[in-house]
Amino acid sequence: MDATQTKEMYTEEFLINMGPQHPSTHGVLSLELKLDGETIRNCTPHIGYLHRSMEKIAENRTFTQFIPFTDRLDYVASMNNNLGYVMAVEKLLNLEISERAKYIRVIIAELNRIASHLIATGTFAQDLGAFATPLFYCFREREKIVEIFDQICGNRLTYNYMRIGGVLADLSGEIIEKIKEFIEYMRPKVDDYDELITYNVIFLARSKHIGVLSKEMAINYSVTGPNLRGSGVKWDLRKDEPYLVYDKLEFDIPVGENGDAWDRYKVRIEEMRQSLRIIEQAIESLPQGEVTVRVGRILKPSASETYFRTENPRGELGFYIVGDGSVYPYRLKIRSPSFSNLAVLPELVKGIKVADIVCVLGSFDVLMGEIDR
Amino acid sequence: MIKYSKNFVIGIWSLIKGLAVTIKYCFRPAVTLQYPTQKRPMSDCYRGLVGLHPEKCIVCYQCVKMCPTACLAITHKLEDKKKTLETFKYNMELCCFCGLCEQVCPADAIVMTKIYEISVYDRKKLDINLLDDKKYDEWTHTTIK
Ligand code: SF4
Ligand code: SF4
Numbered sequence: 001m002d003a004t005q006t007k008e009m010y011t012e013e014f015l016i017n018m019g020p021q022h023p024s025t026h027g028v029l030s031l032e033l034k035l036d037g038e039t040i041r042n043c044t045p046h047i048g049y050l051h052r053s054m055e056k057i058a059e060n061r062t063f064t065q066f067i068p069f070t071d072r073l074d075y076v077a078s079m080n081n082n083l084g085y086v087m088a089v090e091k092l093l094n095l096e097i098s099e100r101a102k103y104i105r106v107i108i109a110e111l112n113r114i115a116s117h118l119i120a121t122g123t124f125a126q127d128l129g130a131f132a133t134p135l136f137y138c139f140r141e142r143e144k145i146v147e148i149f150d151q152i153c154g155n156r157l158t159y160n161y162m163r164i165g166g167v168l169a170d171l172s173g174e175i176i177e178k179i180k181e182f183i184e185y186m187r188p189k190v191d192d193y194d195e196l197i198t199y200n201v202i203f204l205a206r207s208k209h210i211g212v213l214s215k216e217m218a219i220n221y222s223v224t225g226p227n228l229r230g231s232g233v234k235w236d237l238r239k240d241e242p243y244l245v246y247d248k249l250e251f252d253i254p255v256g257e258n259g260d261a262w263d264r265y266k267v268r269i270e271e272m273r274q275s276l277r278i279i280e281q282a283i284e285s286l287p288q289g290e291v292t293v294r295v296g297r298i299l300k301p302s303a304s305e306t307y308f309r310t311e312n313p314r315g316e317l318g319f320y321i322v323g324d325g326s327v328y329p330y331r332l333k334i335r336s337p338s339f340s341n342l343a344v345l346p347e348l349v350k351g352i353k354v355a356d357i358v359c360v361l362g363s364f365d366v367l368m369g370e371i372d373r
Numbered sequence: 374m375i376k377y378s379k380n381f382v383i384g385i386w387s388l389i390k391g392l393a394v395t396i397k398y399c400f401r402p403a404v405t406l407q408y409p410t411q412k413r414p415m416s417d418c419y420r421g422l423v424g425l426h427p428e429k430c431i432v433c434y435q436c437v438k439m440c441p442t443a444c445l446a447i448t449h450k451l452e453d454k455k456k457t458l459e460t461f462k463y464n465m466e467l468c469c470f471c472g473l474c475e476q477v478c479p480a481d482a483i484v485m486t487k488i489y490e491i492s493v494y495d496r497k498k499l500d501i502n503l504l505d506d507k508k509y510d511e512w513t514h515t516t517i518k
Contacts (some may be wrong), residue, residue, distance in 0.1 A: 050499075061441055064439075064473070065439065065440075065441035065473070066441070067471075068441055068469050068471035068473070082394075127415065133395060139399075140404055143404075147416075150415075150416045150419065151417070151418070152418075153418065153472075154416060154418035154419050154420040154472060154485065155419075155420050155470060155472075158469070158470070160471045160472060161486045168476075169418070173454055195390055195391065195393070195394050196390075196391045196394045196395070197391075198386070199390075200385050200387045200388075200390075200391055201380075201387045202384065202387070296478075307488050
């Protein structure tokens with residue numbers, strides 16, 4: 001080299017792969033990050049590591065046989081997935097279920113919402129450095145819910161509890177007592193989380209003003225659930241398009257102000273309180289009666305199509321079913337909330353530091369099971 | 374400097390507040406179980422491995438038709454116009470423990486047992502002959518009654 005030639009200093013962007021085996025991507029999500037030093041310039045999520053062809057499988061299963069598969073979509077909130085699916089099928093069949101079954105479904109779905117938000121809270125706190133303690137507190141509370149579910153349906157994770165025309169089993173007096181006990185037990189625990197996590201200055205410093213999702217962007221990307229409400233949009237299907245008996249129950253829709261990671265987290269904490277309120281009222285007014293209406297063993301809906309959406313803990317879960325008059329659906333499309341929620345991630349992380357991507361991703365509470373399906 | 378010390382004090386204060394919660398639980402009985410030695414009793418309707426009462430089975434094939442993962446396989450023979458079981462195979466590898474077979478059985482012949490610790494080293498062991506009485510001998514000790 002010519003000694004007189006001055007060597008130019010230059011920097012270049014470099015690429016790192018975060019995931020698919022990474023503890024804070026909440027499953028097998030791979031993020032391709034383009035970094036300029038510590039700053040993220042671009043982010044491309046790669047999905048598909050957990051793909052199981054659920055929609056294709058549905059075409060070869062009868063309507064009842066597909067219920068256990070919906071458990072595996074969003075495995076943290078299996079009951080809500082069961083619910084969304086069976087209600088879509090009931091709409092296709094024009095089936096009206098009994099009043100008691102409706103209340104039971106509400107109670108169970110809200111319990112599962114709490115369980116799901118507990119996991120979201122715990123893992124989010126863990127991602128931000130509150131190692132293990134909050135996570136295990138959340139799991140301790142979740143254990144109570146899981147135990148209740150274990151007693152009513154016999155499994156601890158993939159419940160397969162909702163049935164077309166009702167539910168698998170009635171709630172016995174003993175279980176109702178247990179749920180009441182749980183409500184009493186859970187109320188002070190949510191306050192504990194406020195003390196331990198929500199207003200902790202380190203937590204605030206790490207999550208305030210990070211990953212701000214504006215109202216317009218949230219709507220444009222069809223973000224739903226607590227993430228949308230964190231941005232200040234008051235949209236909840238339980239209120240705006242009530243199904244089951246949600247219109248008879250009183251509850252508030254918590255919304256955030258700035259749309260940052262902390263707001264999304266806070267909405268989840270508040271939703272737990274609201275869910276407890278819903279369960280309490282539903283138990284108060286639980287009517288007597290049958291829990292299942294008799295449907296034939298072979299379900300043959302007429303050739304028609306239907307779409308039904310419910311409010312999952314993660315957002316709007318929709319099932320689009322086309323029947324062709326046979327025992328199998330001709331086509332089943334699942335609109336999963338996490339998929340749309342993840343789509344907005346690259347927009348939010350541009351320009352922030354690489355350590356904060358964990359915070360943004362954690363606050364979105366995406367679950368790969370339902371993104372890949 | 375003032376800002377730094379202010380932040381420091383606030384940080385310590387919120388740490389103490391958090392610790393107050395943890396200390397509160399320090400003096401309460403532990404909720405964890407020491408797993409291999411302590412086990413939680415299973416609920417009445419717990420769904421573990423599939424079991425069979427062969428004498429009750431009327432060979433109606435409902436369970437085979439209902440199973441979403443096709444892990445049950447039956448063959449039968451006709452003995453003076455009465456169907457009797459010849460083989461009843463259960464491929465545990467595919468089973469998703471959904472309980473639909475138990476629910477649909479008209480004779481309560483097929484049941485869900487409470488066996489749940491079911492890892493094996495040999496893949497062949499996952500193919501279970503439900504007509505064999507000793508099929509679950511290896512695993513029964515995992516069940517709490
Ligand atoms: S539990 Fe479900 S998957 Fe297992 S054998 Fe019974 S029907 Fe099949
Ligand atoms: S459903 Fe019950 S009775 Fe019928 S074949 Fe299966 S185990 Fe036998």
